[in-house]
Amino acid sequence: MITTLYWMTHDLRLDDNPALVRAAWSNRLLCVFCVDPRWFSAHRYHVSSMGDHRWQFLQQSLDNLNQQLKPLKQHVLIEFGYPEQQLAALVVKRGITRLVCSRQFGSDERAVLDSLAKRLPALKIEEVDTYTLFDLKDLPVGLEETRSSFSGFRRKAEQYPVPMPLEAPHTLPASLVDPAQSSFPDKLPEWAPASANDASLFGGGETTAKIHLKKYFSGDLPRHYKDVRNELDGWENSSKMSAWLNQGCLSARRLKLTLDQYETNHGANESTQWLFVELLWREYFQWLALEIGKQLYRFKGMAGRCPLTCVHPERYQKWCNGTTPFPLVNACMRQLKQTGYLSNRGRQIAASCFVNELGLDWRYGAAWFEHQLIDYDVAVNWGNWQYIAGVGVDPRGGRHFDLDKQTELYDADGSYRARWAPGVTDSVLDSVDAADWPIA
Numbered sequence: 001m002i003t004t005l006y007w008m009t010h011d012l013r014l015d016d017n018p019a020l021v022r023a024a025w026s027n028r029l030l031c032v033f034c035v036d037p038r039w040f041s042a043h044r045y046h047v048s049s050m051g052d053h054r055w056q057f058l059q060q061s062l063d064n065l066n067q068q069l070k071p072l073k074q075h076v077l078i079e080f081g082y083p084e085q086q087l088a089a090l091v092v093k094r095g096i097t098r099l100v101c102s103r104q105f106g107s108d109e110r111a112v113l114d115s116l117a118k119r120l121p122a123l124k125i126e127e128v129d130t131y132t133l134f135d136l137k138d139l140p141v142g143l144e145e146t147r148s149s150f151s152g153f154r155r156k157a158e159q160y161p162v163p164m165p166l167e168a169p170h171t172l173p174a175s176l177v178d179p180a181q182s183s184f185p186d187k188l189p190e191w192a193p194a195s196a197n198d199a200s201l202f203g204g205g206e207t208t209a210k211i212h213l214k215k216y217f218s219g220d221l222p223r224h225y226k227d228v229r230n231e232l233d234g235w236e237n238s239s240k241m242s243a244w245l246n247q248g249c250l251s252a253r254r255l256k257l258t259l260d261q262y263e264t265n266h267g268a269n270e271s272t273q274w275l276f277v278e279l280l281w282r283e284y285f286q287w288l289a290l291e292i293g294k295q296l297y298r299f300k301g302m303a304g305r306c307p308l309t310c311v312h313p314e315r316y317q318k319w320c321n322g323t324t325p326f327p328l329v330n331a332c333m334r335q336l337k338q339t340g341y342l343s344n345r346g347r348q349i350a351a352s353c354f355v356n357e358l359g360l361d362w363r364y365g366a367a368w369f370e371h372q373l374i375d376y377d378v379a380v381n382w383g384n385w386q387y388i389a390g391v392g393v394d395p396r397g398g399r400h401f402d403l404d405k406q407t408e409l410y411d412a413d414g415s416y417r418a419r420w421a422p423g424v425t426d427s428v429l430d431s432v433d434a435a436d437w438p439i440a
């Protein structure tokens, strides 16, 4: 008798879910999602990992997943606690022999698996690739090659066949627990904040992801993607797939296949091809993160270069709240705080200002993005921050965006600033104390 625990993480879907298919080779199946208290406590960067936007999106995604699983007589058990403890307790209590999960790219999640393997040596642990286009065992390049540059990876990956997505399963093994235990409890533990219930641009869950995917590819938008992807605002100016991709409500392979079908029906052009290149950036950062491990969070980055920074709490606060002397940056930071989303160009501008104009330690900026972003992804976020701070894979060594030029190029008529930061006038970067610190 095989009893399997499927530890669900960034794979909250039925469609193209190879981990679910693998987990279903079992007599009994227990699907579990752990809400980790560490997500909500401020860590060394003085901010928690999980902000309101992503927390709401996650709850919606879990609710939707349970609705999808109902006709298959399955459900996800939602556990509140440290995953290494909750999972270990379930394994013992329920006589679990095998644990299946998606491949984990963040070091905290990898540590959970290491801890389980140590505590429960008889437990068979299987990691399955569900988050990426390629499988680890069949990558276009050796893992260590990701250290040199994106372009080498891209050249090979563009020629490499992406596996076809799998259909959603029609049947699943019987569950080990009562379905009544599976919904979100009315009363959350004290450490888990109540959901904000904001009207978000993004609705969590596989059902919404499918609707969004269909809509984006039903018209002309993909054919013009490259012309407009750098715009600061506007729902239709980029695909807006990231939140669903990163919570696993949509698979990267399903997105790629939809793009291929679109190209077959409407013809490929530079824009459709560029969308694939951006997906390859996402892919690249995952494998790079796996290769470099904790170097992803190191001040000197993977390049081992030491940036020049200083501790400036006031500047940090002003950046987070959008009250710097730089109106374009203020608009970006306020949009991020209000919606949990910021365009790629907006992220680049805000990050460049943090590192270059404000001279702050890039890791604090990355941590703030981690807290705010609805589409937060550990590898992509910290990888992009390293890149801009000049400590990552970029052979050119960092990025400094000229704020006047960016304003002229992307907000010449001032509409973006007027929308997100109307009337914000704080123009002093540092207040000077009695000892004249900081010296101008």
Ligand SMILES: Cc1cc2nc3c(=O)[nH]c(=O)nc-3n(C[C@H](O)[C@H](O)[C@H](O)COP(=O)(O)OP(=O)(O)OC[C@H]3O[C@@H](n4cnc5c(N)ncnc54)[C@H](O)[C@@H]3O)c2cc1C
Binding pocket: 229, 238, 239, 240, 241, 242, 243, 245, 246, 275, 278, 279, 281, 282, 283, 285, 342, 343, 344, 345, 347, 348, 351, 369, 373, 375, 376, 377, 378, 380, 381, 382, 384, 385, 388
């Ligand atoms: C400092 C910084 C931090 C970032 N943090 C994140 C993050 O935590 N999570 C995240 O998903 N993206 C992050 N990005 C990348 C990018 O900004 C977002 O993926 C993109 O804005 C999401 O919107 P979209 O889905 O409309 O993107 P589109 O332009 O439509 O692109 C399609 C997909 O390609 C991928 N992609 C696009 N741009 C990038 C990029 N620069 N790097 C890697 N993959 C990319 C995303 O999966 C995206 O959904 C960050 C970029 C910067 C500069």
